[in-house]
Amino acid sequence: MAAHGTPTPLTAPASGPLTGEAHVPGDKSISHRSLILGALAVGETRITGLLEGQDVLDTATAMAAFGAEVVRHGEGRWSIHGVGTGGFAEPEDVIDCGNSGTGVRLVMGAMATTPIAATFTGDASLRARPMGRVTEPLALFGAEARGRAGGRLPLTLTGAALPVPVDYATPVASAQVKSAVLLAGLNAPGATVVTERVATRDHTERMLAGFGAEVTVEDTAAGHRIALIGRPELRPQAIAVPRDPSSAAFPVCAALIVPGSEIVVPNIGLNPTRAGLYTTLQDMGADLTFENPREEGGEPVADLRARYSPAMRGITVPPERAASMIDEYPILAVVAANAEGATHMPGTHELRVKESDRIDAMARGLRACGARVDETEDSFTVHGAGPGGLPGGATVAARLDHRIAMSFLIAGMAARAPVTVDDAGPIATSFPDFRPLMERLGARFEAATEDA
Structure with a gap:
């Protein structure tokens, strides 16, 4: 079922040349x-x-449920009248x-x-995903979580009445865990x-500082250390959300193949904590140029030009x-299938607990399309067939995962035979304008029909 x-x-049948400007949505993480x-x-x-995909709209609804006044003024233009640190009201209904x-x-971290x-609850995909990685460190503050087996949703979180500060070393490289803490x-x-062995995307630290919190960041022998002084009065901001590099990955990679x-x-x-895909594509020989580099709202931005790149190698x-491109491995796997030689992607265990098991989803889908893929618990390798070498001709299960659905539609655009995804509906969660x-x-x- 769709999400x-x-x-x-x-x-997606084979495509003619792609040309023009791709005005992709605002960055989902920053939104x-x-x-x-x-x-x-x-x-x-x-x-x-602001990205107006369903994921972000659900967060906006949650903020209203906790007592903030959230108003949409037009496409991408929103305002939030905040309630202050510690000012959340108890919601009257379940947070979906x-x-x-x-x-x-x-949101769990914020409350x-x-x-x-x-x-808290969510769709079938979210209810299958582990929440213990967040509720365990939140318990150190004094919060109490009660949910389904394995700490899965639906889950009720009771906030700490007398919270204490926490010194926490993240066991996995996860910006979500770090940000929740x-x-x-x-x-x-x-x-x-919070101490991370590997630095993850740092939007939370940047934005906390922009809102007036006292945040220090340093690299130590133990890892990447972020310290936050609690109970600041956060100052409201004017935020211009840059375009999402994870969404941009799809038209960019399509242009390359x-x-x-x-x-x-x-x-x-x-x-730099989000741009790993583009560094990797350049390492493979992709024709990418970054024009008019600048900084907006504390975030580096540029105009990215991508050209067809038949000389890419694995x-x-x-x-x-991995932490700087964890969401981009599915589309990278499609590019790898169109490159010469093998592309090996180690250190990617986190993909197994995303919206779907993305290693398994990509491996099965690419094999159905005629590619050779090897996988382990913590890695996968795509053996490329060169430009235009992917046979295609398969129907692939999207597994309620927007990135899997978009990746295989891009695959079909460069394959010898069309590729069908069984459900493109979840794409709306992050990239509602993808098709147009x-x-x-x-x-x-x-x-296509469901049994195409």
């Missing part, structure tokens, strides 16, 4: 955090460029976070040190510290790069 309704199968920190500030935060692991985990209770630390006295293509993605966010992606945007560039998609 939010009846399955909508979609087929979530803008709403949450705006709700915790005192006064009105105004946001432009849909398909968003980021949304539910960050965990306020003495209220809230029950830091957000919980906002309403705890003293310093809350579809003959004759050349596109530009303007104003793409290039935070590489071994450094495992320490790709079609404006020159792609062609066809509605």
